[in-house]
Amino acid sequence: MSEGVEWALHSCVNLAWSGPDRAVPAARLAAWHDLPAAYLNKQLQALARAGIVTSAPGPRGGFRLARPLAEISLMDVVAAVEGPEEAFRCTEIRQQGPGGAGRGADGGPDRTGHRAAADAPACAIAHAMGRAELAWRTALAAQDLDEVRRQAERQAPGAPERLRAWLAAP
Structure with a gap:
């Protein structure tokens, strides 16, 4: 299994933590884990084709979850x-x-x-x-990914807030 699976799974959880109204660019998601943006974007496009995420173009665009984590x-x-x-x-x-x-x-x-x-x-x-x-x-x-999210939050309770604060920073 490729590392792209791990990256895609983390990205889904990170998108859930970022909030339902926020579109997150692939480059920003990649920077959170110091990953190559172009390669992560390829994984996110595969998730979009599968209906797991949606993408919006433009300067305020990016990726959002297409459905709740409990349904993925x-x-x-x-x-x-x-x-x-x-x-x-x-x-x-x-x-x-x-x-x-x-x-x-x-x-x-x-x-x-x-x-x-x-x-x-x-x-x-x-x-x-x-x-x-x-x-x-x-x-x-x-x-489902909601189970994974809950476990991640038990292991690192501050992770969702740290991600949201980091995404809000310029």
């Missing part, structure tokens, strides 16, 4: 930044090499010229990885 799951943010593809992609390497299924005794193609049997069972490794990915995605979908 961690999986929503991961999918927005990383895309919907599965993390593990089975390329069927078990079908390659001298031990590959569907090969003749000499390691070459079988009598029909095919490398793999059409009725070969699903790859056990792909199956195990798929189960793990489903569990991971389910866990992320079950956690």
Whole structure:
């Protein structure tokens, strides 16, 4: 998972702390954590395409949350930044090499010229990885960003006010 996911998650919480009426420019959000503005802007644009944030152009523009944090799951943010593809992609390497299924005794193609049997069972490794990915995605979908915000505020009670004061400064 890219660091862009972490940046996007923090940005969502920071936008919640900044207040519902404040649009925050990507450069300002990036400066709060000393991040490259152009790269953070790319993550924020992905969040905008996913309907997690909205963006307003112009000198008073920036980003706002499109919906409450309680309606945004961690999986929503991961999918927005990383895309919907599965993390593990089975390329069927078990079908390659001298031990590959569907090969003749000499390691070459079988009598029909095919490398793999059409009725070969699903790859056990792909199956195990798929189960793990489903569990991971389910866990992320079950956690919303408001839960994360509340935990962050318990750990750093003054963080929301420090951010608001910093954003208000010239």
